[in-house]
Amino acid sequence: MKTDFVKGHGLGNDYIVMVEGASPKMTEANVRLLCDRNYGIGSDGILLLGQPTPPFGLRIFNPDGSEAEKSGNGLRIFSKFLYEYGYAKELSFPIDTKGGRVRSTVTVGADGRVTAVKVDMGRYSFNPSDVGILGRSNPMIEEVLRLEDGTEIRGSAVSVGNPHFVFFVEKIDEDFIHEKGRMIEHNKVFPKRINTQMVRVIGRNEIEIRIWERGAGYTLASGSSSCAAATIAVHLGRVQSPVRVHMPGGILMIEVDENHEIRMEGPVEEVMTGHLSPDLKKRLE
Numbered sequence: 001m002k003t004d005f006v007k008g009h010g011l012g013n014d015y016i017v018m019v020e021g022a023s024p025k026m027t028e029a030n031v032r033l034l035c036d037r038n039y040g041i042g043s044d045g046i047l048l049l050g051q052p053t054p055p056f057g058l059r060i061f062n063p064d065g066s067e068a069e070k071s072g073n074g075l076r077i078f079s080k081f082l083y084e085y086g087y088a089k090e091l092s093f094p095i096d097t098k099g100g101r102v103r104s105t106v107t108v109g110a111d112g113r114v115t116a117v118k119v120d121m122g123r124y125s126f127n128p129s130d131v132g133i134l135g136r137s138n139p140m141i142e143e144v145l146r147l148e149d150g151t152e153i154r155g156s157a158v159s160v161g162n163p164h165f166v167f168f169v170e171k172i173d174e175d176f177i178h179e180k181g182r183m184i185e186h187n188k189v190f191p192k193r194i195n196t197q198m199v200r201v202i203g204r205n206e207i208e209i210r211i212w213e214r215g216a217g218y219t220l221a222s223g224s225s226s227c228a229a230a231t232i233a234v235h236l237g238r239v240q241s242p243v244r245v246h247m248p249g250g251i252l253m254i255e256v257d258e259n260h261e262i263r264m265e266g267p268v269e270e271v272m273t274g275h276l277s278p279d280l281k282k283r284l285e
């Protein structure tokens with residue numbers, strides 16, 4: 001790759017792609033600086049290519065410097081990168097993440113560029129230890145979560161490789177997710193912290209969500225959040241699979257099957273390629 005990084009987005013959830021060995025060390029300080037929208041490149045996270053042959057190695061970093069087990073939008077951006085920059089020779093290939101192995105299949109347009117990606121995201125789990133909840137073995141389904149300000153929210157916890165808390169509303173309230181998202185993220189029930197989705201059911205196969213991401217805050221879209229919200233909505237019988245998930249950044253298609261497998265499909269775009277300038281490099285550890 002003749003460039004220091006490639007930047008892409010999935011429905012407005014943007015990531016910087018870098019290659020291990022040709023990138024700064026992924027220390028918390030470096031990740032925070034690179035993701036900073038004023039002092040750095042700016043993004044909702046970093047995707048780091050490890051093993052450059054199948055099964056491709058992927059590490060995912062949030063803009064606060066923490067490492068995530070999985071990212072749905074990140075996997076689509078990463079899959080497009082692998083195919084267009086010659087790492088992937090096939091249209092379908094496996095990728096190893098901290099949250100398990102997934103398989104991507106890219107859709108290529110007439111110009112040879114990837115326009116969309118389908119990802120077999122693996123299996124969901126309601127197991128509290130998979131979500132990072134300690135001291136219980138029964139799933140947290142439609143239970144009241146108490147926040148430090150006294151707010152009570154009835155929701156469910158699910159892992160799709162990374163952890164999520166999902167609650168339903170009759171009407172989407174953007175202010176609520178901005179006011180309470182961080183409190184939910186850091187609630188003591190979730191020692192590994194957690195991603196949160198506010199969900200409104202629109203139809204038998206349709207939901208609308210708003211997202212507060214662990215380690216990133218409010219984002220325009222989230223693939224793993226779409227998987228988590230669709231999984232809980234199907235599990236509670238509020239919708240049927242496949243589920244169209246509407247977000248401010250756009251729509252993802254999510255399938256949840258009886259074997260607990262989740263499949264996600266959606267668009268992806270490359271924004272730019274770039275080089276780190278000497279002044280920024282001086283600031284990196």
Ligand SMILES: N[C@H](CCC[C@H](N)C(=O)O)C(=O)O
Pocket residue numbers: 013044062067068069070071072073074162163195213214215216219221222223224225
């Ligand atoms: N912040 C998430 C990772 C990124 C998820 C999101 N961007 C997606 O597309 O799935 C976490 O700490 O688990």
